[in-house]
Amino acid sequence: GPKTETGPSKTRFNAFRHGLTGKTIVMPWQDQAEYQAFCAKLFTSLQPEGALEEQYAQTVADCSWRLNSAAAREANLLALAIQERAQSIHSGSEEVDAALAEAQALREESPVLANISLYCQRIARQRDKAFEQLRALQQERRRQSQAGIQQAAQVRKLHIREDIPFEPAEYGFVFSIPEIDAYIHRESRKKEARL
Numbered sequence: 530g531p532k533t534e535t536g537p538s539k540t541r542f543n544a545f546r547h548g549l550t551g552k553t554i555v556m557p558w559q560d561q562a563e564y565q566a567f568c569a570k571l572f573t574s575l576q577p578e579g580a581l582e583e584q585y586a587q588t589v590a591d592c593s594w595r596l597n598s599a600a601a602r603e604a605n606l607l608a609l610a611i612q613e614r615a616q617s618i619h620s621g622s623e624e625v626d627a628a629l630a631e632a633q634a635l636r637e638e639s640p641v642l643a644n645i646s647l648y649c650q651r652i653a654r655q656r657d658k659a660f661e662q663l664r665a666l667q668q669e670r671r672r673q674s675q676a677g678i679q680q681a682a683q684v685r686k687l688h689i690r691e692d693i694p695f696e697p698a699e700y701g702f703v704f705s706i707p708e709i710d711a712y713i714h715r716e717s718r719k720k721e722a723r724l
Contacts, residue, residue, distance in 0.1 A: 567594055575663060578670065585663035592656030596649055603645050610634035677702060681709045682716070 568590040577586040614637075615630040635642070681702040688695035697704055704712075 564594060576667075577663065578667075582663055582666050582670075585659045585666065588659035589656055589663065592652045592659065595652050596656070599645055599649050599652070603642065606638065606641065606645075607631075607634060610638045678704055678709065678712045682713045685709045685713065 568587070571590040571593065572583075572586055575586045575589065577583045611627070611630045611634045614633045615626060618626045618629045618633070620626055620629065681697055681700070681704050684700055684702075685695055685697075685706070687693075695706065697706060697709065702709075
């Protein structure tokens with residue numbers, strides 16, 4: 530490796546991956562706090578529970594961050610290309626010069642722009658698939674929770690009728706007595722409302 534003080538600083542990003550296709554989501558020049566706040570907002574919105582749901586939510590957040598970053602990079606690349614070409618075009622009209630510089634930049638940079646578009650399509654598919662998987666897991670979790678609370682409510686009602694102490698954990702329920710009672714009350718009110 531490099532021996533001088535400046536050597537490591539020059540080579541530290543040699544193995545750094547491209548920001549659109551690599552696994553590193555946050556580039557060193559991007560704001561880590563902004564990325565974390567962005568992820569926190571998505572986690573709040575997605576409400577994952579458990580390691581697997583959190584993994585899918587993280588994938589959704591990372592892909593969304595990468596897509597947002599790609600749009601900014603694409604705009605920056607195009608602006609730079611237009612600026613570089615604007616110096617060589619002199620039609621006598623600033624508007625025509627700008628339009629021709631933009632057209633020339635689009636023509637010459639189209640392979641790079643096409644690659645960015647391709648990367649974005651792949652990232653969007655990855656995000657959408659992770660989102661679908663997250664939603665499927667959440668629906669199954671809610672279904673199981675609903676079935677579990679219904680069973681717990683039935684056992685709780687039986688214990689109330691027979692005046693027997695009730696401990697949900699003895700039956701393998703993860704719900705507390707206040708949660709079960711709240712569910713029984715809610716279902717009772719719904720039944721009354723239907724009548």
